[in-house]
Amino acid sequence: MASAASVAIARIAADAGNPNLPAELQDAIRNRVAFLFVRGSDGFVLKPVVELGVAGxxxxxxxGEGGAPERHLPEVKRLARLIGARWLRFHSARKGWLRVAPKMGWKRQPDDADGLLVFQIDL
Known part of the structure; x- marks a missing residue:
């Protein structure tokens, strides 16, 4: 039986059109380039990056289920601030974020090179 995390990651990989996503996540976490956080049946992977000298x-x-993004956003912001990040960002193929993300404070950015939606919160 597959874990909730592996099922969710497989679905997200399919939505993003990236069948290599599970392996990329595993390698990044193993090499401490990204960090996995699990809270019950919810989870997220955060990847610190630097763009133009600014940490994000x-x-x-x-x-996750039932409001997971809203539930975990305060913790994600706190973790990002701990490393001096100035912004949070996510990319998604799911059009529903166009309605939901702004209510949580995310601002729409130009789509990425793969045509995924991009949202950002400045910290």
């Missing part, structure tokens, strides 16, 4: 955090993947 990519919410590389997240999953």
């Amino acid at each position: 955090v990519l919410v590389w993947i997240g999953w």
Whole structure:
């Protein structure tokens, strides 16, 4: 039986059109380039990045039930601030984020090179 995390990651990989995503996540976590956080049946992977000399955090993947993004956003912001991040960002193929993300304080950015939606919160 597959774990809730592996099922969620497989679904997100399919949505993003990236069948290599599970292996990429595993390698990044193993090499401490990204960090896995699990809270019950919810989880997320955060990847610190630096762009133009400014530190930020990519919410590389997240999953959960019943309001998980709202529930975990304060913790994600706190963790990002601990490392001096100035922003949070996520990319998604799911159009529902166009309605939901702004209510949580995320601002729409230009789509990425793969056509995924991009949202950012400045910290």
